[in-house]
Amino acid sequence: MAMKITTGTSELRDITKMERIGVHSHIRGLGLDERLEPRETSQGLVGQAKARKAAGMILKMVQEGRIAGRAMLFAGPPSTGKTAIAMGMAQSLGPDVPFTIITASEVFSLSMSKTEALTQAFRRSIGVRIKEESEIIEGEVVEIQIDRSLTGVRTLSHRGTIGLECVIP
Numbered sequence: 001m002a003m004k005i006t007t008g009t010s011e012l013r014d015i016t017k018m019e020r021i022g023v024h025s026h027i028r029g030l031g032l033d034e035r036l037e038p039r040e041t042s043q044g045l046v047g048q049a050k051a052r053k054a055a056g057m058i059l060k061m062v063q064e065g066r067i068a069g070r071a072m073l074f075a076g077p078p079s080t081g082k083t084a085i086a087m088g089m090a091q092s093l094g095p096d097v098p099f100t101i102i103t104a105s106e107v108f109s110l111s112m113s114k115t116e117a118l119t120q121a122f123r124r125s126i127g128v129r130i131k132e133e134s135e136i137i138e139g140e141v142v143e144i145q146i147d148r149s150l151t152g153v154r155t156l157s158h159r160g161t162i163g164l165e166c167v168i169p
């Protein structure tokens, strides 16, 4: 796929997000058995047995509703699987649990305030589904009446009425 790289901030941000999704797209869970023991290779993860088991124990407490609103800190050298295990936890919690990545450089960006960056990340994380319902009235327009002021003075806003001939089932 061709990608255009310009100095525009939004385009650069999109590419970063796509790359991050790509490098972890093989992860579908923590790869644990029913006793929370890590399978050697499972759900896209391999090795890191102790870390996966520890993450699985926390995950079980979350699933059972025993902990909520807490944070986990993953520490370790670069590229050792911290993000991968966090992604595995989110995947195990199901499709309704969004995985949101936010980098320090986004929070300290010059183009956006810290509050705005954090607000956007929270909005992505809470995964609110907005359902909008609207009533549609179908019919044939039989009359259009625009109300004009009696003095003849033009105003910016006009009120009017549209008459519809409808068939009500």
Ligand SMILES: Nc1ncnc2c1ncn2[C@@H]1O[C@H](COP(=O)(O)OP(=O)(O)OP(=O)(O)O)[C@@H](O)[C@H]1O
Binding pocket: 023, 024, 027, 044, 045, 046, 047, 048, 076, 077, 078, 079, 080, 081, 082, 083, 084, 085
């Ligand atoms: N145990 C694992 N099994 C399979 N793939 C893994 C495992 N650990 C890491 N990876 C993959 O290796 C790459 C680097 O891992 P990841 O980005 O999770 O490391 P990190 O510790 O979060 O790095 P950084 O500190 O630089 O952010 C990613 O593509 C990730 O999916």
